[in-house]
Amino acid sequence: xxxxxxxxxxxxEIFAANGxxxxxxxxWHYTDLSARLPSSFQNQSLELSEDVRLDKLTCxxxxxxxxxxxxxxxxxxxxxxxxxxxxALIDHPELVQQSDEDVTDPLLYANLAHLxxxxxIDVSQVIxxxxxxxxHNTSSEEASFVRIVFRLAEGAxxxxxxxxxxxxxxxxxxxxxxxxxxxLRHLRLHQAEDTQVSLLLNRVSLDAxxxxxxxxxxxxxxxxxxxxxxxxxxxxxxxxxxxxxxxRGKQHIDITTRLNHLSADTTSDTVARTILDDEACGIFQGKxxxxxxxxxxEATQKSDALMLSADAMMNVxxxxxxxxxxxxxxxxxxxxxxxxxxxxxxxSRGIGExxxxxxxxxxxxxxxxxxxxxxxxxxxxxxNLLKRVATFLKKSA
Amino acid sequence: MxxxxxxxxxxxxxxxxxxxxxxxxxxSAGEVHAIMGPNGSGKSTLSYVLAGRDGYEITNGDILLNxxxxxxxxxxxxxxxxxxxxxxxxxEIPGVTNMTFLKTxxxxxxxxxxxxxxxxxxxxxxxxxxxxxxxxxxxxxxxxLNVGFSGGxxxxxxxxxxxxxxxxxxxxxxxxxxxxxxxxxxxAEGVNALRDTQRGxxxxxxxxxxxxxxxxxxxxxxxxxxIVKTGSAELALELEKSGYADYVGEVVA
Numbered sequence: 269x270x271x272x273x274x275x276x277x278x279x280x281e282i283f284a285a286n287g288x289x290x291x292x293x294x295x296w297h298y299t300d301l302s303a304r305l306p307s308s309f310q311n312q313s314l315e316l317s318e319d320v321r322l323d324k325l326t327c328x329x330x331x332x333x334x335x336x337x338x339x340x341x342x343x344x345x346x347x348x349x350x351x352x353x354x355x356a357l358i359d360h361p362e363l364v365q366q367s368d369e370d371v372t373d374p375l376l377y378a379n380l381a382h383l384x385x386x387x388x389i390d391v392s393q394v395i396x397x398x399x400x401x402x403x404h405n406t407s408s409e410e411a412s413f414v415r416i417v418f419r420l421a422e423g424a425x426x427x428x429x430x431x432x433x434x435x436x437x438x439x440x441x442x443x444x445x446x447x448x449x450x451x452l453r454h455l456r457l458h459q460a461e462d463t464q465v466s467l468l469l470n471r472v473s474l475d476a477x478x479x480x481x482x483x484x485x486x487x488x489x490x491x492x493x494x495x496x497x498x499x500x501x502x503x504x505x506x507x508x509x510x511x512x513x514x515x516r517g518k519q520h521i522d523i524t525t526r527l528n529h530l531s532a533d534t535t536s537d538t539v540a541r542t543i544l545d546d547e548a549c550g551i552f553q554g555k556x557x558x559x560x561x562x563x564x565x566e567a568t569q570k571s572d573a574l575m576l577s578a579d580a581m582m583n584v585x586x587x588x589x590x591x592x593x594x595x596x597x598x599x600x601x602x603x604x605x606x607x608x609x610x611x612x613x614x615x616s617r618g619i620g621e622x623x624x625x626x627x628x629x630x631x632x633x634x635x636x637x638x639x640x641x642x643x644x645x646x647x648x649x650x651x652n653l654l655k656r657v658a659t660f661l662k663k664s665a
Numbered sequence: 666m667x668x669x670x671x672x673x674x675x676x677x678x679x680x681x682x683x684x685x686x687x688x689x690x691x692x693s694a695g696e697v698h699a700i701m702g703p704n705g706s707g708k709s710t711l712s713y714v715l716a717g718r719d720g721y722e723i724t725n726g727d728i729l730l731n732x733x734x735x736x737x738x739x740x741x742x743x744x745x746x747x748x749x750x751x752x753x754x755x756x757e758i759p760g761v762t763n764m765t766f767l768k769t770x771x772x773x774x775x776x777x778x779x780x781x782x783x784x785x786x787x788x789x790x791x792x793x794x795x796x797x798x799x800x801x802x803x804x805x806x807x808x809x810l811n812v813g814f815s816g817g818x819x820x821x822x823x824x825x826x827x828x829x830x831x832x833x834x835x836x837x838x839x840x841x842x843x844x845x846x847x848x849x850x851x852x853a854e855g856v857n858a859l860r861d862t863q864r865g866x867x868x869x870x871x872x873x874x875x876x877x878x879x880x881x882x883x884x885x886x887x888x889x890x891x892i893v894k895t896g897s898a899e900l901a902l903e904l905e906k907s908g909y910a911d912y913v914g915e916v917v918a
Contacts (some may be wrong), residue, residue, distance in 0.1 A: 608719070613756040614766075616716045617826060618744035618774035627769065631760030631809070 272361040279380035289374040296374075298551045298583045299493055299522040305465065309382060309411040309437065325429045325457060325652060326400040329645045332429075333399040339436075340384040340405075340412030351393035351424070357386025363417050363443070375469055379441045382413040389416060391424045391450075398427040398644040405436035408463055415441045420450035420478075427644040431457040432489070437465040444471065446478035448502075453643045454482045459656065460489040462517055470496045474534075477504035483639045484511040485653055486521050487660050495524040500534035500562075511540040512636035514660055515548035515580075522551040527567060529558045532592075535566045541633050542573040544580035553585040556599070560591040569599040574606065574632055576625075626661045633657060669694045669731060669865040670834050676725035677707075677714050684710040686890035687726070692834070692865040699868045699876055701901060702887035703909040708869045709753065711887070712838040715867075716750040717743050730834060744770075745777030747833030751823040751840055758810040763822065766810045767792055771829050795828045799855045817848030824855040834865045841875035853878030873905040888912040 288301035326332035333352070336343045345354060357363065364380070405412055420426065424447070432438060438460070446452060458466055466489050472480050484494050498507040507527065515521050527536045542550045552571045573582045586599040606628055614624035637653055640646040668691035677685040684707045692698050702708050714721040715728060717740040728735045730746055738746070758766070771792075772782040783791065796806060799821045811819050820840055827835055837856065841849055856879050860866070868879055876884070876898065884900040885892045886909075893912050894900065 610756045612718050615740035616750055617770040618741050620741050634760035
């Protein structure tokens with residue numbers, strides 16, 4: 269067995285030789301990091317900052333479990349309920365090796381080379397309380413490199429609320445292993461300062477009848493990539509990915525999804541709603557791969573973008589790669605402006621132009637927020653997020 | 666008594682083509698006027714220009730509501746001033762519930778009129794009562810605005826908006842289109858319940874049928890962008906027999 273240190277050393281060498289992902293890698297065509305990031309990070313803080321006020325999702329959810337990463341370091345962990353256990357990734361080199369085996373994403377090497385904190389979270393039963401993992405950098409010099417492995421045992425379930433705030437650079441790799449009949453509901457809120465770089469890679473592996481529901485909301489941040497890769501290993505597994513991306517200024521946010529249907533009788537459903545203002549750049553690249561033996565797969569993928577400014581740019585790359593013959597797959601993509609007729613209709617009812625625009629945009633993203641209905645504390649979360657969306661839109665106006 | 670709505674020699678162009686060519690009419694409080702006309706006579710243009718839609722340019726003439734010109738006034742301010750247009754094709758707005766929309770609308774108008782906004786509880790009572798009168802059930806208030814509504818439900822929902830906004834002057838644009846006879850009766854009942862000595866109505870329609878249920882005081886015939894004839898309710902019945910051919914010819918000649 270290769271040791272963790274050995275793997276990290278190897279990652280450092282590969283990163284030193286290849287650098288950040290760039291245009292030469294097709295997956296990174298629209299988001300060339302080599303031009304945007306320093307070749308290395310010198311200022312990795314190893315000290316915890318005290319008295320940081322965090323704008324967390326669970327501020328108004330009483331029984332939520334909390335894990336805070338400040339500048340890439342895990343702060344004190346409160347007592348966890350039965351069925352939840354945390355251990356250090358350094359003691360599980362096999363997990364790193366296993367996840368990286370067939371993935372050659374250059375970002376993984378960058379993450380491992382700089383890794384500050386790696387943990388493994390084992391979920392062995394149904395956890396009722398939602399768990400928030402919050403990432404915050406206290407200054408623009410801070411860079412966080414974190415890797416978390418989630419393992420859900422047979423029949424286990426968890427509502428995971430992942431949120432990002434602050435400045436600097438955050439790189440997170442989350443690996444999710446879901447055993448039979450397990451369920452992970454995963455909300456990812458990306459709401460950082462306008463200079464922040466967030467590279468969030470999320471890899472999910474599903475066994476029989478495992479369900480993964482992801483809702484991702486990106487509200488700001490300078491440069492971001494929210495990537496989710498799901499592998500369907502056994503029948504009955506299902507993934508639902510719903511993303512709302514709202515961007516303005518000169519932000520560049522990239523939503524990438526890869527759904528790899530290895531097994532027959534698996535289903536996926538991807539929906540992305542993008543709203544771009546000013547000179548923002550949005551990217552949606554979604555790929556569904558159905559392997560030769562994966563019959564009776566049902567996969568749908570839909571991307572809709574609403575352009576609020578003539579200077580904004582949206583790149584959409586939907587891909588279906590199907591090798592099986594008995595499947596039901598569909599993808600669709602639309603890019604448009606605010607519906608002027610709808611705007612006139614609302615205004616004719618006394619609603620001011622700005623309020624009417626906000627109402628239409630909120631309506632556009634509400635389908636995504638609606639996916640939180642089944643989450644623990646779903647109603648509270650929806651209300652919280654709707655407020656954040658409204659604030660974003662007012663600032664944008 | 667001065668007119669509630671006064672349209673004076675109105676000329677309107679859409680994309681440089683003149684559609685209304687000197688239309689004049691006036692509606693006093695308490696009156697219901699009908700405008701009938703063949704396709705292409707300018708009926709929809711009239712309703713949109715009254716409501717203030719972009720792209721409808723007034724090249725001459727004026728529109729006065731309670732003596733105040735609507736020229737240059739944006740759609741939301743016209744609604745606050747008391748104008749209401751029931752759309753021929755009500756818009757579907759996914760993701761916005763009917764209730765949220767109604768509350769936002771009512772409170773925007775109240776704010777604009779210098780009245781106090783309604784809180785959630787009193788608005789709920791208020792809107793439920795109005796909805797009940799139109800046989801719209803609670804479920805339709807919770808659903809996204811007009812999404813998946815039948816033609817009749819959409820039109821009843823328009824009348825619901827009218828009843829909660831309590832306009833001075835209501836314009837009903839082809840409210841009968843797409844309705845079967847039962848839906849038509851329900852919508853007409855709703856409209857009739859809103860007839861009021863303080864309120865004016867302008868019912869725009871192609872067919873006489875609607876006027877069997879909403880009895881107008883005065884009927885105008887619109888052809889070629891002008892009012893070519895004005896008469897009593899009987900004029901609509903005549904028209905039903907003889908058709909528009911005479912009037913269309915008149916203008917062409």
